[in-house]
Structures are given as structure tokens and as C-alpha cells.
Amino acid sequence: MSMEGPAVTVFHYKDREQSSNLLLQLNGLRQEKILTDVLLCSDNTEIPCHRNVLVSSSPYFRAMFCSNFIERQQSKIDLKGITSAILGNIIDYVYTGLIMISMDIVLPLMQAASMLQYGRLFEACSSYLQKHLSPENCLSMIRLSEIMNCDSLRDKAKEMAMKSFSDVSASEDLCELSLPELMGYLDDDSLCAEEEQVFETLVAWIHHDPLSRNGAISDLIKKVRLRYIHPTYLFQFIANDPLIQSSTLCTELIESVRRLMFSVDTKCIRDAAEDFKPSWVAPRRCTYHDVLVVVGGRKNNERTSREALVFDEKNQKWQWLAKLPVRLYKASYVALHSVLYVIGGLTTNTKHSQVSTTVYTLSLKTNQWRTAEPMLKPRFAHQSVSYLHFIFILGGLGPDRRATDSVERYNSMFNQWESMAPMPEPVLHPAVAATNQRIYMFGGEDNQQCPVRIIQARDESLQVKIYVFIPLSFIHSLNPSHLQVYHIARNMWCKMENRMVKNISAPAAVMEDKIYIIGGYTRRMIAYDTKANRFIKCANLKERRMHHSATFLNNKLYITGGRYISSHDTVEDSDIFECYDPNTDTWTSQGTLPYKVFDHGSLTVTCVSQTWAKS
Template sequence: MTKASDAWIDVTPMSYVNSEASCTIQDRDTVDDTNKTERRMDRPILKFYQYKDRELSSHLLSQLNDLRHERILTDVLLCSEGREIPCHRNVLVSSSPYFRAMFCSSFRESHQARVDLKGVASGILGGIVDYVYTGSLTITMDTVLPLMQAASMLHYPRLFEACSAFLQEQLSPDNCLSMIRLSQMLHCGSLQERARDMAVRSFSDVAASEDFRELSLPELMCYLEDDGLCAEEEQVFETLLAWIHHEPFSRRGAIHDLFRKVRLRYIHPTYLFQFIANDPLVQSSTLCTEIIESVRRLLFSVGAKWPRELGPLWVTPRRYTCREALVVVGGRKNGERTSREALLYDEGTQRWQWLAKLPVRLHRASYVCIHSILYVLGGLTVGAGDSVVSTTVYTLSLKTNQWRTAEPMLKPRYAHQSVSYLHFIFVLGGIGPEKHVCGSVERYNSMFNLWEPMAPMPTPVLHPAVAANDQRIYMFGGEDAMQNPVRMIQVYHITRNLWCRLEARTVKNVCAPAVTMEDKIYIIGGYTRRMIAYDTKANKFVKCENMKERRMHHAATAIDNKLYVTGGRCISGHDVIEDSDSFECYDPKTDTWTSKGTLPYKLFDHGSLPLFCVSNKPYPP
């Protein structure tokens, strides 16, 4: 029994398994079909299927074009210059409001089998019919104008704009003014806008063209009034002179109206008083000479306000195309030799570009910008085993990217400070040939290319923070000859040539730059992370967001109401002094600092300045 039972137990599971396997093999397809059916029953049943044949329209056009060529079902002949072009009315009606009005209204053409289209050349008409049936047409310089005229007449706007796009690709400074006139005749707004944009942005080249001299007075006035005109004000003046001299007898009376469009505030005083003021055309106009004399009185008396008649002319802002570019020059490079490098930062590409090198290596020179010219003043020239304190002044203009020498200073000095105000450059303090800290001050008048001594500072200091605002020069802190911090503000009144001193416990900066923005003077670091702003109107200090590191011997400048700080020497948490290549920006609106990347190399005791340039012109190679 036991064996029989065991045998039964052994056999039964085997039989079950074999049966199950057999069932699975035989009915697998049935089971799969059942599962698929159940899945299909779970999904929603589509009530319709939207089919779109994307090739039908092009195929249909192709077939209609074949019918046209074989003259099958054509019911109208378009005629021009003796040529007959068979067409289908329904195709023409569907393609243009012009033909729809012609064939679907009570015009006599709706019943005619032959329609004459006057004013459209046969070749142009044939091309347009081909375009209607194929959607394709070749445009050339020989056919573009009659095509545009025909497309305008027959109401084919896309073909009209295709012709406009073709002409826009042919635009150049030599033909953009002609294109503007053409666009006005054709009422083509897209071509006119593009051509005018080129005329404004390539004004230098356009002004030299023959078409420019043929402009009417209102047209020229419109260009000179444009804030987007890519030109310096000296060139604007020279351009209007060239326009007048083209037809002097009929145009010389316009000199006053044109002269008022020149933004005199942004012209170098030397150019204004030596060239413009002495031009015969300007001298022939009483109104022009009165404007120049008003500017002369304003600049000669520093504290004077502009006359009422000069006000609108003097407060006109710079043209939008004139932008400030950051230039970094000189200093100590990578902790080694004094650098001759000059770098320009391109905000668009966020890259640094090398300018022409300084002629000599200058240790602790001063740097200032006036009339879009960079000045490097004095410094210690280091030669082979010898060093000389210099009076030399070097200048750099982005127009030429060449260094030149200007009138030298009255006294040799280095480690001094320079600041510009109106057409003046002030040089303050420093160290002379005797290695003593000096308090002398001298002023450069850019109108007369002349240096003159001014009242010396009350307390000679080294490395103060210096900035100018509202007819005053402010000198914050610094250190004396014994390297002790000086806690005071020394203020120089420009119009009165007078100094005063203010004790200020808040001031304790050394080797820190100062920058003026909107009646506030920002003092950045100086052996500290601290930045404070002195409100010149309220006569009080305002705390600002600290820098990320303790910094000294760095440089700072303001561009577009933002503060840019470059390089310097940083003090780590372990009081280790390291050279820096940092490049940071401070926004006074948000009181925040952001990184702008790094300088190409580590740098300190350098200059950082804004230079104006015309935005459409490439930077110097």
C-alpha cells in the first residue's frame, strides 16, 4: 500500500504538469489573441481618423501648370507686348485680390477671353504667372524693380516682400540712400527701415558718398537729430560743412539750423575753439558765434551755469551709439615687472582685448580720462640700474590706438593722484625726486594745452581716495610720511582754488580708489573689505555691501551707473598678501556684488578708466 500510494502520488503531479504544459502549447495563440482583444477593449474606440495629404497641394499645382502649358481648360489669355499667356481664371482669382476683383465683379474683363495688362512687361508677366502656378521665381538685379512694381499692382504681397529681401541683401553704404528713395517710391517699409538703419550705422562711409550731398535739408536734419547716429560730434560738424560746400550759394543760410544739431558738449574744446570757431561759415553766422561764445564763457568760468539759450543744446545726451568701454592700463603684472600693457574689455563678448603698449614702463603713474582720451601722467621710470621720476604725459585715443606725448607736468612725481573735471586735469601730491611726500597741486587746461600750479593741499598724504563732484575735489584718508593713517577729508574748491579740512573718524582708508556716481562718492576697500559711500549733498556716510576680500592697491571706475573693480592685492584669512586677478561689479541699486570673471593676469597699482567710443566701429587691432 505504501508503495502503491507513493506511486500514485508520484504519477499524479507529473500527469498534471504534462497536461498543463500541453494545454499551454496548444492554446498559446488563442490566449494571446484573447489578451490583445481585452487590451483593445480597454482603449477608447476612435470615432474618426483625420487624414492630411501634405503633398496634394504641390501635386495639384503641378498638374494645373501642366494643363496650362497644354492649354487644357484654360479660359483666359493674359496679354502684354503682343505675348499671350493662357491661364485658368479660377487659379488667378484664388491667387490675387486683383484678379478676384477683375473676374468676379461687373468689370468687362470678367467676360473677356483676352485681357490686356498694360504697364507690365511680357517677361515680368510670364514670370509672375509661373510663380502663381509653381510658387517659384528667380529674382535678379535686372528684374527686381519691375517685379516689385508688378507685384504691387497685381497684389502679390509675398512676392513683393521677396523682392524687398533680395534688395536688402544688396545694401551697402554706397547705395543705401538710393535704396531709401526707391523704397519710398515703392512704398516698401521693410526696405526703407533696413536701408535707413545702414545709413545711420555706417554714417562715416555714407557721408562720403555722392548721394549724401544730394540730401535735402529736412533729410539731413533728420539724420543729425538721430540719437542712434554712429558718429562722433566732430564728424557730424565736418559732414554738415561738406553738405553746405556742395552747393554753397543755396545752402549756406542753413548753417545755424544745422549747427544746433551738433552736440557741442562732447567735442574736445581744442577742436571747438581752434577749428570750429574759426571756420568761415560759422563766423558768417551771428547765431553760431553767439553759441560758441556762450560755451567759451561756460568753460572758462568753471562754476558758471550755462546760459538759458545754451541750455537745450548743452544738456542733450550722448548719442545711443556712444558707449563707455573699460580700459585697464599699467600697474604691476603678476608680481614681477611693471606692465606696459593696456587692455580693453568688450562687454558684448566679455573678453579682453590688447591695445597698443605703453612706450615705457612706469611705476606708480596716475591715470585719468578726459574727452575720450586716456592720459598716463608721471611715474617712476625704471632703467638699467637707474630710476627717474618723470614729468612725461602719454595719451592714447581709441581712434588711432597709438600713444603720443602731451605737454609735460610742471613737477616730476610718482605715487600721486589725478582726477578730471570738465576740461581740466588735476594732479595731486605724490613723491618727488627727493623721495619726500609733497602736497603740491597742478592743473592741466586741455583747451590751451597748459599746466599751471594751484593751491597745495593742507596735509600732504600718500594713497588717498580721490574723486570730484560738483566743483569740488574730495580727498579721503591716506597715510602720512610715517605711514600712519590720516583720518580726515580734504576738500578742494575748484572755482575758488581753496582747500578745507574735515576731521572724520569714519575715514581710515589707505590704497583705496574712490568713484563718483550720482552725488555719492564710493570708497572701496583699502586694507579692508569695507565699502562706504559719502553723500555729498547730505554730508554723511552710507554703509554698503562689503567686498568678498580685504583689498588694497586695486582700481575702480564707474560705467553705466555700475562700479567695476579690478585686480589689487588681497589679504587672506592668515594675513598673507597675494596679488589678485579678480574682476567684480557692484550695482548700487541692489547693493550687490557679482563676479565678471578674471583679468588676463594678476595686477595691482594700475589704472582702470572708462573711454567713450562709437559702438559700430571695431576695436583697434
């Protein structure tokens, strides 16, 4: 046959069954004791093997048989610390690549795999244990992983301990932790727990062995991030705990927190903060995150809404919270200590509308509405703002439908209201914000110079009268340039004029040292720099907007709903949901709300778990 002619392309052949067939043949030779040259012994059991197979499968056997160790010359090798059953399973694995892992053999198998340096088998045992992790055993698994020097198991077990700390904290294993181990957990930002639970955990740990552990309370209390604990729990429960009272350092620490939380004097705050600055500046744990909540208002221009919505940033969807117990017209909305407050308003779901003093609260943790201590005076169309651990209520309309200059302050620690210095001049619909020990009230309607026209109208769906506000300033000109400032520590007001302040029914929101005033029968948005005492022009809104709401969430300003003046000079309701980035001075659309709404609340609320559901 002639080999001359065109060049033949080289054919690369790979027999995919060769490797498995070779192992199969070698295993058959082992079982028939053909060409085997070493016996592995355990528990008076001898397992014949081929040295070359063992050397090829493990660095341990390679070192044993290829180096100048005595085992190189021996025909029998005694493997101590490994049972015959486990050794037999490992040799079967070497020759077949197959092994059955179960809970009754996984630990000795893992230990033997570590000793004989079968890395993939060791990780297979780790994967098996990871699948059986639970809050009840994860701390034990962490101890095991440290004994076994298994990083993959330790990382997964610690991740579960952090994410399921609520369940882990109730386990007996937690009480067996050493002090450094417990402090390591409590010091970790990724620990998923409320600070109240962190405190209860360390108390339970001490009570498990009080004689040797009581002295650790002063070190452990520093791991509790006290600034994120509700003051009622902190000062009525923690402060009175016998363990805390037994430690001078702990009582001094609690007193420093008290001064820091409730003093409105700047020097006192600065001095108190220096006492425990590392603890005070520690960030929130990953359990806590902020969400945007929209509540109340006038829905689809039909009736006063009882709806409450929360925005899921991750899925970019709105979810329903529990509905308000009653319909409230022009209530005020504020968030404090992870709780949403709906204050006052005009009730519209009764036969005769009444101006209310009632305060409703909603915790996202329970998704249930409750009532708190009522205000001193009934009012609606008022403003509310939180600062430190207080809520301030400013102005509004009383039962006589006249604008009031009265100011009330709610102390969340003692659940009490008290009257404060009245405003220099009562105004309706101002933009209000609190920062740097002061409350700033921008614009609004001066009841003397630019009166509000109040028209009675009937809500046909409820058969009750409501009150519609039509500012004459909208018809004629903008409101007076009023800027009223309240000094919280001094309980004093001052008043000034500024040409930049011209807004009605505009919200204000604070980020760092700037107060943003958004719209108010205008497209304009301005930022007031409280430190520099100057106004900064920002990117305009797309339409002239009023009766909307705004809040900062993760350093972005979100505005929701409201009313706007169309190109035909008509007032329209809005379902807008927009976001402003202060870094780029730009607006972007975030879609729409589930319905059109105005005169509502838009708030940033801190929550610890997503427990709400559509109601």
C-alpha cells in the same frame, strides 16, 4: 462581407503631392490653351490664362473678375504699364510658384507685383534688394522703398545707413538729401558716427549747393551734439569754419558751449546751459560706449607692468591694448575726452630710475600711445583726477623723495599746464574724487603724523632700484582723519577732521552726488553724500584691501586687483575682479584678471569703435 465587429479608427489621409500636381496640371492646360477663358495682353503679346486661377491667386484679379467691372465680360484684358516679359514671368510664378529674380528685372517685377497685388512676390523682391544693400546704395534704396511703399526694404536700408554712416556720408546720394531728410538722420540717436564727422557731413552737404543751403547752417549745427566733441576740434576747427562764422546764431552757440565747458563758476554754467538746453541734454549716439581699461601697475609682484587691458562686457573677456612705451612705477591714471592719460611716475626700464614729467596718452580709436605736454614738476606716487575739461595733479613725491603739496592743472583745450593753490597738508595715498565743483581728498598718510617708510629694493629682472612704501600706520594704527577739499572755481583749499575718514591706498569713485571710498587697509566701504554732507556705510569687502583700483561703468562699481591681508595676516597680491551694485548694496564676483596687479589704473573710457587688438 460583414461590417459588424470592433469600431474602426478613422484614417485621415493627406496627399502631400496633390497641390503641386494640381498646379502642374493647370500649367500644362494653360500651355496647351485648354479650358483657358481669358487673355492677358501686353506689348501685342497675348498670354492665355484661367480666370479661376487668377482669381484664386490675387485680390487684384478677384476684384476684376468677381465684381461689376467691365473686364468681367471681356475675353482680353490689356495690362498697361507691365512689359510682356515681366507679365510672362508673373504668370509662370502664379502657375508654378517659381520665378528667377535678377538685378535687371527686380524693379519692374516689384512694381508689377505691387500693382497686381502679389504680396509674397513683392516681399521676395524686397528680400533680394536687401541682400544687395551697401553703404553706396542704401540712401537710393530708401527713396525706392518710399516710392514702392515697402516697409521691410526701408527699414533695412535705413538701418544700414545708420550703422555705416561713415561710408554713407561720403556718397553722392547724401548730398542729394533734402534738409528735412538730413536733419532726420542727424537727429537720430542710433546714428553711428562721431560728432566731428556729423559736423563735416553737414558742411559737405551745404557746400554741394551753397547758394540755396548756406542759410541752413544755424538749423543743422543744433543737430551736432557739441558736448561730445573734443574741445580742441570744437574751438579751433569748428569755431573758425567760415560757415559758422557767417552765422551770428552759430557763433553765439559756440560761445555758450565755451562758457559751459570751461567755466568753473556754477552760475555761468547754468546760464549757458539754458541757451541751448535741448542740444546739451541730448544723449550720446549709439556709436559711443564706455569700456573698462586696466593699465600699468605692478604685475605678479615681479616687475612694473606695461600692459593695458580692456574689458569686453558683451563677451565677458579681457583683450590686450598696445603696451605702454616704458615701465612706470606709481604713475597716475585718468581718462578725459575718450583718451587715457598716464602721467609721471618713476621710470624703471632705464639704468638709473628717474622721476618723470612725461604724459602718455592712448586713444582706443587708434590704439597708439603718444606723448602730450609734460607736467611742470616731476613726481610719482601722486594722484590725478579729471573734471570738466581739466586734469588736476595732486601731491606725490618729487625727485628728492619727499612728499609735495603742489597741485597742477592741465587745460586740454590749450594743451597747457599751470600751477594751482597747494594742498593744506601733503598726504600720500589718499582717496581722491571730483564732483560738484570740488575735489575731495580723503585720508591718506600724513607725512608728519604718520610718516611713510620708504625702502629701497632692487628689481632683479631690470637691475634697477625701486621704492617700496610701507606705511607705519599699517603697522601701528590707521591714518589721521583728514578730509581736504579744493574749490575749483575759487582755487582754494579747506581742511577738516572726520572720524569716518580712515583710509590708506584706497580708490574713490563718483556716481551722481555720492563718492564711494573702497577699502584702504580695511574691509569697509563708505559713501560720502556731497549734497547732504554725510557718510553712508555700504556692504563690506570680503578682505582688507589696499592698492587696488575702482571705477563706475554703466552704474556699477568695479574693483580690480590690489593687495589684501589674508587670514594669516600676510599681504598677498590679487587678481580679483568684483562688481558692486549701489541699488542692492551687494558685491558679485566677475571672475579674475589675466594676472595679479596692484598700484595700477582702472578707468572708464569712452570709445567709438572696437579697433584694438592684442599687441
